[in-house]
Amino acid sequence: MNTNDLKIFEAVAFYGSFTKAAEAMFTVQSNVTARIKSLEDEFGADLFTRSSRKVTLTTAGETLMHYCKQIGHLVEEAKKEIKKANQISGQLKIGCIETTMALKVPDILNRFTDAYPDIELEFKSEMRHGLINDVINYKLDAAFVSGPINSPELEQIHIKEEQLVIFSSAQKTKLTEILAVQPLKIIVFDQGCIFRARLEAWLSAKGIINYKSMVVNSLEGIINFVEAGLGISILPAELISQHYAGRKLNTFVMSKELGTMTTLLVFRKNIPQSRALRAFIDLYKAELIS
Structure with a gap:
C-alpha cells in the first residue's frame, strides 16, 4: 500500500464509480480495480459494495476513509514543514460566523500578519454546524464558533463572552x-x-x-x-x-x-498541528493569559 492507493480509494468513494475514478486519476480502470483489490486483501475486508449502477463504501470502507483524511492531512503538513523548516509560513483556513467576520477578522488579520507575514490567512463565513464539520473533515484548520461544544474530535479555547x-x-x-x-x-x-x-x-x-x-x-x-x-x-x-x-x-x-454567547476557537485534536496553526493558537492563548 502507498499513498497513491489511498488517493485511488478516495476517488472511487467520491465518484461512486471505478470508471470515473480512473478518468480522474489519469489511469485505466483495470489499475483502479487492482489497487482496490490489493487494499481489500491487505485490510482483510470489502471496502465497497458493488452494484451495476454504483459502488458505495462499506462500514470498513468508511473507517478507512476516516483515516485516509488524517493521512492525507499529515503528508501535506510534512511537506510544508520540510520545505520551509526555518520559517513559519504556509496557509491557514479559518472559519467564523458572519458577525465574527465583521467584528473581529480585521483585527485578527492586522495582529497576526504583523507577527507572521509569511502565513496566508483565508477566512470562510458559514453557519456553526457547517464550520464544525469542516474542521472535523480537514476543510478548515480552525474555526470561531459559539459554545458549548461536546465533540471528542475537537480541542477548544475559550475566547470571550x-x-x-x-x-x-x-x-x-x-x-x-x-x-x-x-x-x-x-x-x-x-x-x-x-x-x-x-x-x-x-x-x-x-x-x-x-x-x-x-x-x-x-x-x-x-x-x-x-x-x-x-x-x-x-x-x-x-x-x-x-x-x-x-x-x-x-x-x-x-x-x-x-x-x-460564548465564543470558542476549535481545532482538531490528537493530530500534529502545523507550525502556522500553532502560531495562531498561541496568539490567542497569550491574549488569555495577559
Whole structure:
C-alpha cells in the first residue's frame, strides 16, 4: 500500500464509480480495480459494495476513509514543514460566523500578519454546524464558533463572552408594544444560525409562538430590514455599538441565560498541528493569559 492507493480509494468513494475514478486519476480502470483489490486483501475486508449502477463504501470502507483524511492531512503538513523548516509560513483556513467576520477578522488579520507575514490567512463565513464539520473533515484548520461544544474530535479555547441584544427600528421604543403585534415579524439568517436559535428560544420563553420569519442572507441586510421597521432581530451588542451606532435602531437587553454567547476557537485534536496553526493558537492563548 502507498499513498497513491489511498488517493485511488478516495476517488472511487467520491465518484461512486471505478470508471470515473480512473478518468480522474489519469489511469485505466483495470489499475483502479487492482489497487482496490490489493487494499481489500491487505485490510482483510470489502471496502465497497458493488452494484451495476454504483459502488458505495462499506462500514470498513468508511473507517478507512476516516483515516485516509488524517493521512492525507499529515503528508501535506510534512511537506510544508520540510520545505520551509526555518520559517513559519504556509496557509491557514479559518472559519467564523458572519458577525465574527465583521467584528473581529480585521483585527485578527492586522495582529497576526504583523507577527507572521509569511502565513496566508483565508477566512470562510458559514453557519456553526457547517464550520464544525469542516474542521472535523480537514476543510478548515480552525474555526470561531459559539459554545458549548461536546465533540471528542475537537480541542477548544475559550475566547470571550458576548452579550446579545434584541433590536428594532428607532420608531419602536417599547418592547411590550413590539411583542404585542400579531403576527410578530423577525428578521433572521437561515436555519442553523445561532442568533436565530437564540431569538426563537427567547420568544418561546415569553410564550410567543405566532411569529413570521423573514430570512435575509447578509448582516447588512438584517440591519437594513430592521431599521426600515420590517421586524426585530438579535445580534451582539458590541457589533451594533461599534459598527451601527449611527443607524436608527433601538436595543433591548436580554436575560443573562439567553443573552450570553460564548465564543470558542476549535481545532482538531490528537493530530500534529502545523507550525502556522500553532502560531495562531498561541496568539490567542497569550491574549488569555495577559
